Amino acid sequence: MADKDQKHHEAEDTGHEWDGIRELKNDPPRWWTIMFWLTPVWIAGYLLLYPSIPFPSGSSKGLLGWTSHGEYDKGRQEIEEIRAPFERKIAAMSAKEILNDPEMSNYAVNSIKQTFGDNCAACHGSGGQGGKNFPILADDDWLYGGTIEKIQETITEGRGGAMPAFQGRFTPEEMGDLMQFLKDAQQGKVFEPGKKVFLGQTKANAECSTCHGEDAKGNQDMGSANLTDGICRFDCTPEGLEYTVLHGVNDDGDVKTRKATMPVWGKKLTETQIKKLAVKVYLFGGGQKS
Numbered sequence: 001m002a003d004k005d006q007k008h009h010e011a012e013d014t015g016h017e018w019d020g021i022r023e024l025k026n027d028p029p030r031w032w033t034i035m036f037w038l039t040p041v042w043i044a045g046y047l048l049l050y051p052s053i054p055f056p057s058g059s060s061k062g063l064l065g066w067t068s069h070g071e072y073d074k075g076r077q078e079i080e081e082i083r084a085p086f087e088r089k090i091a092a093m094s095a096k097e098i099l100n101d102p103e104m105s106n107y108a109v110n111s112i113k114q115t116f117g118d119n120c121a122a123c124h125g126s127g128g129q130g131g132k133n134f135p136i137l138a139d140d141d142w143l144y145g146g147t148i149e150k151i152q153e154t155i156t157e158g159r160g161g162a163m164p165a166f167q168g169r170f171t172p173e174e175m176g177d178l179m180q181f182l183k184d185a186q187q188g189k190v191f192e193p194g195k196k197v198f199l200g201q202t203k204a205n206a207e208c209s210t211c212h213g214e215d216a217k218g219n220q221d222m223g224s225a226n227l228t229d230g231i232c233r234f235d236c237t238p239e240g241l242e243y244t245v246l247h248g249v250n251d252d253g254d255v256k257t258r259k260a261t262m263p264v265w266g267k268k269l270t271e272t273q274i275k276k277l278a279v280k281v282y283l284f285g286g287g288q289k290s
């Protein structure tokens with residue numbers, strides 16, 4: 001303590017004092033001084049070696065010739081060189097052949113992850129888990145079919161199921177019967193033929209079965225949902241079902257109609273990308289043998 005005090009007394013006084021604390025003219029520590037002088041040397045070196053000084057015509061180039069774009073391009077080129085043999089092979093294979101080759105299908109799924117994330121996940125979820133009004137891709141319930149060929153066709157050509165709005169077409173009694181039928185169908189009930197329900201004889205019932213089939217199991221050629229599997233494409237609460245029947249799906253004549261459009265990807269993505277996507281969707285788990 002005594003030594004320290006002594007030293008402070010020896011250091012020159014700046015004459016500044018705040019609340020009894022005097023400011024002295026001690027030198028900063030040596031390591032600090034060294035760092036201080038190294039800093040401009042470092043900056044000068046950096047300015048010289050790397051692109052740094054902005055000019056109206058573009059920044060200074062730097063002696064190393066390094067650019068972040070260059071580094072990115074080099075990295076990409078390296079990846080593309082590794083991918084090239086796979087890409088050539090995939091271009092010549094059908095989606096089904098890719099699927100049947102574990103190495104290629106593994107490559108396809110991994111190399112298309114980003115494309116799926118950028119183009120599909122917003123509607124179908126990053127794991128194909130679907131979302132409100134967007135079908136699940138990771139189950140084995142398919143509107144349009146789950147063979148690799150059908151999945152590829154869906155992605156290439158897009159889809160848009162159409163069901164007319166039935167508002168004003170039924171008596172309240174018929175509507176009640178219909179709702180009861182839909183509820184029963186979802187729960188797997190088997191119906192007596194001739195009963196005044198979906199499979200019965202009324203005008204309305206005939207129309208339903210035109211698209212959904214006599215057995216109400218749907219028709220994949222037109223994407224009419226299976227009404228008996230308990231899986232809901234839209235909302236299968238009693239209100240949700242009634243809404244679908246009253247307003248239809250993609251019925252332009254009804255402003256409240258349910259919208260369901262799967263975009264066309266055939267023009268936006270390459271055939272190879274679509275094949276890979278079809279394999280990825282198939283391998284979410286619900287793909288069906290063709």
Ligand code: HEC
Pocket residue numbers: 116119120121122123124133134135136137141142143144145151154155159160161162223259260261262263265277278281
């Ligand atoms: C704008 C939302 C949207 C985007 C983006 C989208 N989809 Fe779809 N997709 C839909 C809708 C809606 C349907 C159902 C169409 C219908 O009901 O008729 C569908 C249906 C499908 C089906 C058929 C499912 C079945 O049960 O048969 C597949 C497969 C599919 N999409 C894959 C994809 C892939 C792969 C991508 C990315 C390239 C993609 N979708 C991007 C909205 C979308």
Ligand code: HEC
Pocket residue numbers: 143160161162163164166178182204205207208209210211212222223224225226227231232233234235236241244245249260
């Ligand atoms: C012109 C063909 C057509 C007719 C007629 C039709 N539907 Fe549909 N229906 C469809 C299609 C296609 C879908 C699936 C739409 C989609 O997913 O894009 C659908 C979907 C539904 C759904 C939704 C299922 C779910 O999983 O959410 C219900 C419920 C339904 N229809 C009931 C009926 C009833 C009841 C009738 C008769 C009153 C009927 N439909 C008549 C074509 C039709």
